[in-house]
Amino acid sequence: MQIPIFTVDAFTNRPFSGNPAAVCLLENDLDEDLHQKIATEMNLSETAFIRKLKPEDDFTKSSCFGLRWFTPANEVPLCGHATLASAAVLFHVQKNTNSVLTFVTLSGELKARQVKDHIVLDLPLYAAYPQELKEVEELIKAAVGDMIVQDLCYSPDTKKLLVRLSDTYERSVLEELKVSAQHFLSAEKTGKVKGLILTVKGNSSGKGHDFYSRYFAPWYGVLEDPVTGSAHAVLSSYWSEQLGKKEMLGTEFLLGNLCVCESEAASNMKTCKSSHLDSGVESDTQCRSGAGCVVKCSSERMENAAKRRLAANARERRRMQGLNTAFDRLRKVVPQWGQDKKLSKYETLQMALSYIMALTRILAEAERYSTEREWISLHCEHFHADSYHHYTAQKPAADSDPYAQRVFSYHPEHFQMAN
Known part of the structure; x- marks a missing residue:
């Protein structure tokens, strides 16, 4: 087909x-x-x-x-x-x-x-509720370090965590903030959070943007998403309540990408308008009663920065793909692995590797004290098709270190796992 x-x-x-x-x-x-x-x-x-x-x-x-x-x-x-x-x-x-x-x-x-010449899209409006800091403290630390957090909300419908930074921070602080989104995976492993929104209040005088934001979703293999409609479905609900406004102007950053959004928080819907999207035919995007976006790359430097971030997203997706492939292969060999929902895929693979190393030690001990016998050839498969290694155990010399020669050799450079 x-x-x-x-x-x-x-x-x-x-x-x-x-x-x-x-x-x-x-x-x-x-x-x-x-x-x-x-x-x-x-x-x-x-x-x-x-x-x-x-x-x-x-x-x-x-x-x-x-x-x-x-x-x-x-x-x-x-x-x-x-x-x-x-x-x-x-x-x-x-x-x-x-x-x-x-x-x-x-x-x-x-x-x-x-x-x-526009496309108008209706999206659901998702409510966000107050979130206890202690439940996500490690994740917040990984995201913004010691920066002041003014408000913390969670949207159960979308599994998005909204982090509002202090109003004392200017837009440039959020825009230039260096976030290592890959560290979120080890900080949040419960499955409760699948996306993190960082946002700051805009111009309080009523002129310009009402709020600014950035969005991260490494749990889905996306380090940072440049223009996120589902995130604005949560942002519109939050800032509409905070500002007492139904029509707002917001900006989402991805280094070189400037997204200008005009959002209307109606009773239960949010509308998004965009210009022609096939290969980027038009540049101007207006939005009435909704969340629409305009992207403007003002300089070559900003465009290059955006390309670097997109390349980082691609690398993270490849890491997640390698992790999923390794986990699936492990489950085919030992179906019981991975049934513990409290462990992440990465932790499950780490535990499997520990068991393999322990088994190596046991086999080495058995070889040292057992009678003469022939050992079978063992085949160890790594992530890549061209990374195959055959190991045949040999009985060590009597005066040699019993652990000097192993049935398995551990080569961590072959494994590309998400941290």
Whole structure:
């Protein structure tokens, strides 16, 4: 089966910038495991799968479709920029004749409509509730160090933790903050948090932006996402209550990417408007009653910084892919491993490695004191297909160190695990 796949740069007027997403059009049902394999192969922050709900549906004429989103590591319940990308493919590439499209998703029905040269997208508005610091203290420490945290909220619907820094901090402090998102994985292993939002208050005079933000999701293999619709579904709810406003202007940073958003926090919906998304045709994006984004790269230096961050995201996704591959191979050999939900995949692999090293020691002891016998050849498989090593045990000399020659050799450089 051939599947057409489109790569869409959202929120930009130039190729190879903005927030990219892959969009797959499914004529027929796809095997469940292939969704994740394709998303891992595409290696973008999100891959969207548009499917027909009925056999007689048509991508050109029908108005209602199923939609799912996958990161390189997991399926996610909501993704704003990949939804906009999906609507852009249907409107601008498939030339869908409807003015309004409905997507059936894990977050309910989402509607996308064409308004002149823009696409307007309705997203759910998710509430955020006060969060005890002691429950996530290690994660906050890994994110902002000793910086002053003014407020802490948690959105159970999205599993996002919102961290509001002190109002004494200027936007430049958030923009220039160096965050090692890969350290979040070891700081938060309960599964409660899947995304972290850092935000500061904007201009209190009523002019300019109402709030600024950055978003991190290493649990999904994305160190930092440049333009995040699902994060603004939480931010709009929070800042609407804090500022007493229904229409706001916000900015999301990813070093070189400036995202200007005008958000309306209505009773239960948030609307997002974007310009043409296929390869970044237009640059200006306005947003009425919603969260829309405009990306402006003001200089070559800022654009290069954004590219470096996107490259870091790609490296982290590869690390997560290697971790998942190693874990799956371990489960095939010993199905019992990984059943303890309190341990992360990384901790499970570490424990397995400890058992292997202990077994090596036991076998070395047994060889030292046992009678003469032949040993079988053992095959040790590492992560990469070209990294295969064969080890054949040999009986050590009588006067040699009993642990000098091992059945297994430990070469940590072959393993690429997420910290």
